[in-house]
Amino acid sequence: MSRSPGRRVVLVGASNLAQGLDLALAETLRRVGPDTRVLAACGRGRSYGLRSSFLARGLPAVLDSGLWRALDAPPHAALLVDIGNDLAYGVEPERVLGWVRETARRLATDRLVIAGLPCAPLERRSPRTLALWARVIFPTRSPDVVRLVAAVRELDRGLADLARELGASRVELDPRWYGADPIHFARSERRAAWSALLASFGEPTHPAGTVPSSVRRSRAEERTLFGIPFGCAQPCWRANGGAELSLY
Numbered sequence: 001m002s003r004s005p006g007r008r009v010v011l012v013g014a015s016n017l018a019q020g021l022d023l024a025l026a027e028t029l030r031r032v033g034p035d036t037r038v039l040a041a042c043g044r045g046r047s048y049g050l051r052s053s054f055l056a057r058g059l060p061a062v063l064d065s066g067l068w069r070a071l072d073a074p075p076h077a078a079l080l081v082d083i084g085n086d087l088a089y090g091v092e093p094e095r096v097l098g099w100v101r102e103t104a105r106r107l108a109t110d111r112l113v114i115a116g117l118p119c120a121p122l123e124r125r126s127p128r129t130l131a132l133w134a135r136v137i138f139p140t141r142s143p144d145v146v147r148l149v150a151a152v153r154e155l156d157r158g159l160a161d162l163a164r165e166l167g168a169s170r171v172e173l174d175p176r177w178y179g180a181d182p183i184h185f186a187r188s189e190r191r192a193a194w195s196a197l198l199a200s201f202g203e204p205t206h207p208a209g210t211v212p213s214s215v216r217r218s219r220a221e222e223r224t225l226f227g228i229p230f231g232c233a234q235p236c237w238r239a240n241g242g243a244e245l246s247l248y
Helices: 015-019 021-032 085-089 093-107 119-123 127-137 145-166 187-197 213-217
Strands: 008-012 037-041 052-054 057-059 077-080 112-115 169-171 222-225 228-231 244-247
Touching: 008 021, 015 021, 021 037, 021 187, 021 213, 077 093, 085 093, 085 145, 093 112, 093 145, 112 145, 119 145, 127 145, 145 169
Parallel strands: 008 037, 008 077, 037 244, 077 112, 112 169
Antiparallel strands: 052 057, 057 222, 222 228
């Protein structure tokens, strides 16, 4: 007798999801089941609506990725996090919000989680400190950090309104999750952050097994290196219990 496929879960994000992919995957399996099929779209600098690049690597916009070809039915649950990278590149909050709305529309899941933005970690730092961090995180840009923080706050309000409109769960980002870096979870706080972000997926009653940290180095279905396209068959990781990870 063939084994019935596990539930499918979608995780969408950028650098925080890429850095904590193993923790997010393990937490998902604990809450949804050890045979869950996870479809993730993430990566440093990832955009919901524009093609993005980090160093020599390029990734399609989330809305243009192969995620939608692989997702032929609404997932059991979905998380949207790391929203707002594009603000540093001059994209208006209203446009970013439109991309998130379209992502939610396509997912069409009854269990949608929309994460807020790190307003408090940004606002508690001086403009000079933020300007220094902006040069590190966005080396090709020199954003007006005062306007950037205002745009972050505007988008965060829009995301809160969108969550209420869609009946989605909203997770506020705890300032304690951040260290000196105002937009990335501190290494020591990543486990707590992912536990809170995925709490709406269900109680952690399932054995997750071992998720290796090496999943963070898994390759997406479609990417470019120095402008040269590369592909990678999915799923990119499987566990003995039936869990799968596919990256788009």
